[in-house]
Amino acid sequence: MSKVLVIADHDHGVLKKLTLNTVAFAGHYAEKTAGSFDIAVIGHGVAGVAQAVTSYGAAAVHLVDHPDLAHPLAGPWAKVIADLATAIGADVVCMSASSIGKDVLPRVAVRLQAGMASDVVEIVTTSEGLAFRRPMWAGNLMGDVIISSPTKVVSVRSAAFDAVALGAGSSPIVASSAHPDAAGARVHFVSFDGTASSRPDLAEASVVVSGGRGLKDRFNSVMEPLADILGAAIGASRAAVDDGYAPNDYQVGQTGKVVAPQLYFAVAISGAVQHLAGMKNSKVIVAINKNADEPIFKVADYGLVADAFVAVPELVSKIKLLRA
Amino acid sequence: MKILVSAKRVSDPNAKLSISGDRRWIEGDVEYVMNYFCENAIECALQLAEEHGDIETIALGIGESDETARFIRQGALARGIDRGILVVADEQTTDSDLIARIYAAVVEREQPDLVLIGKQAVDGDSNQVGQLLAEYLGWPQATFASKLERDGDQLVVTREVDGGLETLALSLPCVVTADLRLNEPRFAPLAGIMKAKKKPLEELELSDLELDDAQPKVRIVHMSAPAGRKAGMIVKDVEDLIAKLRGEARVL
Ligand SMILES: Cc1cc2nc3c(=O)[nH]c(=O)nc-3n(C[C@H](O)[C@H](O)[C@H](O)COP(=O)(O)OP(=O)(O)OC[C@H]3O[C@@H](n4cnc5c(N)ncnc54)[C@H](O)[C@@H]3O)c2cc1C
Numbered sequence: 001m002s003k004v005l006v007i008a009d010h011d012h013g014v015l016k017k018l019t020l021n022t023v024a025f026a027g028h029y030a031e032k033t034a035g036s037f038d039i040a041v042i043g044h045g046v047a048g049v050a051q052a053v054t055s056y057g058a059a060a061v062h063l064v065d066h067p068d069l070a071h072p073l074a075g076p077w078a079k080v081i082a083d084l085a086t087a088i089g090a091d092v093v094c095m096s097a098s099s100i101g102k103d104v105l106p107r108v109a110v111r112l113q114a115g116m117a118s119d120v121v122e123i124v125t126t127s128e129g130l131a132f133r134r135p136m137w138a139g140n141l142m143g144d145v146i147i148s149s150p151t152k153v154v155s156v157r158s159a160a161f162d163a164v165a166l167g168a169g170s171s172p173i174v175a176s177s178a179h180p181d182a183a184g185a186r187v188h189f190v191s192f193d194g195t196a197s198s199r200p201d202l203a204e205a206s207v208v209v210s211g212g213r214g215l216k217d218r219f220n221s222v223m224e225p226l227a228d229i230l231g232a233a234i235g236a237s238r239a240a241v242d243d244g245y246a247p248n249d250y251q252v253g254q255t256g257k258v259v260a261p262q263l264y265f266a267v268a269i270s271g272a273v274q275h276l277a278g279m280k281n282s283k284v285i286v287a288i289n290k291n292a293d294e295p296i297f298k299v300a301d302y303g304l305v306a307d308a309f310v311a312v313p314e315l316v317s318k319i320k321l322l323r324a
Numbered sequence: 325m326k327i328l329v330s331a332k333r334v335s336d337p338n339a340k341l342s343i344s345g346d347r348r349w350i351e352g353d354v355e356y357v358m359n360y361f362c363e364n365a366i367e368c369a370l371q372l373a374e375e376h377g378d379i380e381t382i383a384l385g386i387g388e389s390d391e392t393a394r395f396i397r398q399g400a401l402a403r404g405i406d407r408g409i410l411v412v413a414d415e416q417t418t419d420s421d422l423i424a425r426i427y428a429a430v431v432e433r434e435q436p437d438l439v440l441i442g443k444q445a446v447d448g449d450s451n452q453v454g455q456l457l458a459e460y461l462g463w464p465q466a467t468f469a470s471k472l473e474r475d476g477d478q479l480v481v482t483r484e485v486d487g488g489l490e491t492l493a494l495s496l497p498c499v500v501t502a503d504l505r506l507n508e509p510r511f512a513p514l515a516g517i518m519k520a521k522k523k524p525l526e527e528l529e530l531s532d533l534e535l536d537d538a539q540p541k542v543r544i545v546h547m548s549a550p551a552g553r554k555a556g557m558i559v560k561d562v563e564d565l566i567a568k569l570r571g572e573a574r575v576l
Contacts, residue, residue, distance in 0.1 A: 254446070280553065
């Protein structure tokens with residue numbers, strides 16, 4: 001019997017939908033090991049988040065609310081997660097491979113003397129026990145790894161697990177006594193420069209439209225109308241971000257976000273392996289590129305060889321007409 | 325001040341890979357390059373040294389002896405890092421945790437003020453070592469750094485995170501993991517390549533580090549190719565694209 005502890009992702013008190021993909025992973029693991037899962041909500045003033053996750057099948061929802069946890073600093077967060085995991089006897093601790101998950105989970109692993117598997121996409125049964133499947137080499141190879149320590153830490157690639165649906169049950173909320181160290185912290189939060197956007201979150205959107213270096217300083221004027229008409233999130237290649245046409249958190253790929261929406265548009269993106277690593281599991285891929293030989297056409301379901309400056313506005317106005 | 329930087333070699337990401345017979349690793353004529361993120365870490369150390377002076381820079385490589393030594397010399401010492409440390413270990417079976425414990429043991433010996441590590445290695449893609457090390461040492465960390473400034477014994481680091489850019493202030497000693505936009509790594513000058521041959525490179529065995537246990541906690545039991553996508557089609561024009569997306573794909 002296993003006990004899985006899911007750490008909820010939230011943005012200063014607003015639940016992030018990817019938590020529900022992590023819960024799906026936890027549910028699978030619990031099912032394969034005849035166990036159960038709990039959810040932990042960590043932060044300050046986050047009782048609302050705890051309330052929001054009570055109907056997804058958790059045996060309990062743990063609330064760790066403390067002023068020193070308001071900002072997700074890796075050290076204090078890792079301490080309370082590890083203390084809570086020990087207190088409830090968790091043998092698996094997981095969180096999405098969000099920037100917080102990547103930052104915090106390895107420190108949790110050290111505290112629990114646990115091995116960690118990053119970016120897990122599947123749980124596989126092998127002759128040596130349950131293994132975690134994860135992409136390696138920019139997703140060109142998949143490795144099944146076995147963690148031999150009694151406690152295991154996993155970061156979950158949310159795009160690989162369907163979010164769980166709202167259930168009927170109501171998990172009890174337990175106020176946890178886990179708390180960060182009072183000792184003088186040697187790291188302080190200074191500022192956050194957010195990318196303001198009213199669009200859906202890139203990691204959660206069902207339609208993503210990404211632009212590449214080919215769009216140059218017309219990135220926004222080409223991509224925004226397309227995103228508007230499709231209700232899409234906007235993504236970008238690394239080259240478009242490096243050249244300053246798009247903000248850093250738009251980056252899709254090996255070192256950016258990994259997405260798997262219903263519909264993905266790659267506009268003026270060549271299709272380097274590092275970009276493909278972040279989008280090749282999308283349901284339907286559309287590529288618009290003026291060069292027919294680009295590798296992006298090898299993964300696209302529908303390729304349009306055209307100048308994006310002409311084709312995208314035309315696409316937008318034709319979709320508008322259809323919807324009028 | 326002393327800075328320890330990572331110098332890991334990785335198989336060339338653009339080369340075709342084949343899985344070994346026992347399906348636990350890769351095989352064949354693999355070309356290696358310096359891990360890109362380590363290049364950013366090395367560049368960052370060099371810039372700090374140039375800017376502030378009186379900084380000793382040390383590169384740590386872990387792997388097979390001759391090959392890893394060559395990468396430490398060519399990728400780090402030739403660019404200007406002062407000296408190297410090679411810890412001989414089997415690259416296939418060392419997991420992130422064991423790598424972090426090796427780093428911690430080297431930190432114990434060298435007492436650096438700052439450890440700069442690539443945020444991930446583009447072979448294993450785990451993105452763990454810097455964070456693991458910081459916890460083993462009980463040091464603060466700033467991961468995914470895209471900007472770093474030193475202000476006395478404080479570092480101000482900007483991090484690339486979901487939703488934007490976050491800035492943290494850390495006091496030394498600490499661990500920083502480098503992201504690609506941190507800087508433009510320099511090429512090694514010809515003179516640097518010559519000089520690198522004479523720079524000190526200490527070779528250590530795992531047994532020299534007196535780890536409590538040198539076993540990995542995570543091991544690969546099977547490798548496979550990802551599910552491929554079936555070949556798509558080229559549409560005639562925008563009209564045709566819309567028809568396909570509405571018709572067979574049902575996504576519009
Ligand atoms: C360690 C590492 C990690 C990386 N991680 C990432 C990552 O996470 N994400 C990522 O995206 N990349 C990543 N990269 C970079 C990657 O290798 C490529 O350099 C990058 O994806 C290229 O971006 P691009 O396709 O926009 O630019 P380019 O490769 O320059 O392609 C531009 C494309 O635009 C097309 N084009 C130009 N003008 C037009 C027009 N008017 N109409 C239509 N098409 C046009 C061209 O035909 C071309 O295909 C990484 C690289 C490294 C080394």
